Amino acid sequence: MSAAPPQTPVAPKAPDPAVRTAGKEGRPPRDPAAPASNFLRAVIAEDKRNGKYGGQVVTRFPPEPNGYLHYGHAKSIILNFGLAAENDGRCHLRFDDTNPIKEDVEFEDSIADSVRWLGFDWGPHRHHASDYYDQLYAFAEWFIEQGLAYVDSQSADQLRASRGTLTQPGTASPYRARSPEASLALFRRMRGGEFPDGAHILRLKIDMASPNVNMRDPGIYRIRHASHHRTGDNWCIYPLYDYTHCISDALERITHSICTLEFQDHRPLYDWVIEKLADGGKLLRPLPQQYEFARLNLTYVVLSKRRLIELVAGGHVDGWDDPRMPTLVGARRRGFTPEGFRLFAERIGVSKADSWIDMSVLEDCMRDDLNARAPRRIAVLDPVKLVIDNYPEGASKECFAPNHPQRPELGKRAVPFSRELWIERDDFQEHPQKGYFRLSPGAEVRLRYAFIVKCTGADKDAAGNVTAIHCTYDADTRSGTPGADARKVKGNIHWLSAAHAVPAEVRLYDRLFAAPFPGLRNPWGTRGDDAPVEAVVSPGHATVVAGDDDADPAEPVERNYLDDLNPASKRVITAFVEPLLAAAAREDRIQFERHGYFVADLADHAPGKPVFNRAVTLKDSWAKP
Template identity: 70%
Template structure:
């Protein structure tokens, strides 16, 4: 991103109604060719996948039109905001691949100006101090079908309002004693214009201004002025702020003499994603109730969670591009997000072998102390990535699911008397199955065809349908593997008036000790792999230690939920 604007640039991204607005603004030189957007989260929690859509939209538009995107922390609620969340937000935006340069701002940067403008509105007779309680204000606000009623304090004089507002700032009153409201229209059909509160008293420590202030501005008042002071051109909000736009414009219209810039607010549909909840309140309940293992639990749809799960920035950006931008609310199926990750990791993830549910196999006619190397490609579609050696010996492990004592129709893996190819190695034939006292198969015995090794002339002579992966028992290493799945078993857990927690998926996490290729012991945090035939996995960024990796399943190779949706 740059401050230099090329008004003749032609973005290559798919068109949408916001891009159409920007294109028309550039044609008419409404903003002199400038495109400045902003991403303004409140630092009272970790960002989630819904925020990623807004991040990609705002930063992406600025990038495509040679503009600027600001990162602004809307820190007007000191009781809920913490530096931890500020740091997490900045880290998440950077992780997604975006940079705000010198344009990092805080709403608290403007507290002095916001107070000055509030006094200006009082001086213009456009704001007054109201001494009603919150419940009394709510009772007089009216309904969607009934007009509100004026507060008995609405006609206080300008001098009295100024004096009381200054006393509010000086800390002379307790929380809730008074508020500052703008004077618009208590009969407006838009409830947001019925004399909204723009300042309230809060004796609370602020993470940046400490104890300097005991009155804090409300979001609707702060938001538009912050946009104007930063000279934002296109202020992009989700649809729930559409009814707030008249207030956004009203405030800036009253401040024309002191704030010259009047940004355009544009609303778009927020992200509604199946099999998860987006409400910050719900996410807090999941964390504080112990239903998940923290904000970065890989099952959470927080950005710290999906990152730990194994999602890549590229897959998130691809998802944002694929779902597009519209004015109408709709639901996006979780499979779309998962497919974006598969598409990205299919290209970038080297292949490795892991046995998640091991079953011992003894190859009876293989020499007792012999071992050899089998060559396996690091990526079947990328020969330039080369090959790796996978050791082979008399005793191997296969997946338990690759053996069936009584095979069903169409089953081409290992069963008594049947042959399969051990991927990159030999054709083997099952000769016996050993069971324990409970009747469970604990060991398979096979013979191998020494002339059938993959990559040799003999391999082409054997046409075997079944092809399974394996690891040498002598060389395989143990590692913890966490098999994650969707947190909720219902597509819309927060709908229908039911307790969303009743739809938590009891199978969303399963930890197991697996056998992995020897080289995987050296995996570092956030190294990604495709475990052949099992899915895409990442070395956990928190729990992976030197020579003790912990692998998280990011996504399966295929969508296993489609048939259940």
């Protein structure tokens, strides 16, 4: 099979303004709630129409268990599991555990939990690349016996120098002519542990002059004396990704092998390996077909694993599950929902063209989902006392508020009312600015779900700070009574009974970075992880591991991305919440009226110690003017 020429990296496009507003030159606005296109649905529909794979659809999600999943992985999970579900197929969860130095069972468990949290299940199809180590080794011996692979004994520097560039062919290794018998003997000695790391590497014999550097005798086995978290010390040679991935797909009878665009130039190698094995009677046909889609490029975040590690190790965040981190464990703790992620994946669609998605699109999806499902509750985040001077001391009554204004079937809840209330400090101005319709001396407002009150003055401390606001109430204006309609006022504020409100820790989270492209890299130029192949490949191996998107040391930046950290990304306050929230369970999601959507913290919330995290504000505070 001839090798396809490598594709020139394409820079991601700018965030599409049509996602949120009408485009220029009369282009009609795109409905942000409408699903975007997904070219893979058309591919699968055509395959089913033609009877390819007997009408079956089998996909897989193949992460390397060397870290925590992030937002980009959510897109891939939803795509692979979603396409399988839409077509009555199945999706496998397969761990690409071929690098024992970086991998750990802790990461496997976290990945599996995240996939389940997103709403998917793999049934009996939880696999590992290490499940196939014996077959992979046997196939490697077969390649050697057929004269299609050889053991190369060059040093790492020599291997690197001989690979060539995108414009110059590679140079054949002096060991390329090594006989199959000699290579097989050496390979078995490698397997037996006779050589140190780096002494030899097994390479396929393809074409050192190929314009696609991935076809220039890629390495498929390396020596690595390291204990594996599943196989222990049974192996001291490990297969490399490009070799392992395609064979694992074929052994599992995957039909559609879906990966991101950076693997487009690896497809000829994918096909070459499994075609040779099928021709030799080692694999069954029909063989899997690889398809590539554009990865998620999201503003205001970094998804590079190297940078995420730096954020954690440098103490810039509070761990991998910090709600500001773009990890799925962080998203869950922040209060983002699986349904919101699925809505996001549907709205941005699947294409082969790289583009930037604005963070506001993801946040809008979370708002839309939470708006539909989150019950309403009252919280006062910056409290100041409001005293109703003409209300009886020690008396209280119940007011009734809807649990969800768009879902009357959820009923109403009782909210206690008393003489002293907590209100938001910014709901009072002693000298109101024009257009201010909340409390000020002589002004009237409605206390939501309760009465109309009129401000009569305020108490201040020696520094001039307001310590309490005084008012009188009109007993005939209680909400839900005929008197409520007799008088209208413009202002409407929320409140809590001071005697009944529950103190709570509230964490106000916002975007971790203040700039859309942290480090001010040129978003219209080449991204680091789309760098020319020779800038990122390791000697003897022309690939980056799937999910290991940290190959960005050559990325052009204008300054350190850490300079763009948002100093206001986390603010912890003590607030008051309504009594019902004292019984909230961890991960209960609610809307704090007038404030936003919050969640009872997965780690720290407890009875008697409520802790709520802000997931997203009610409106996009980052919207451009």
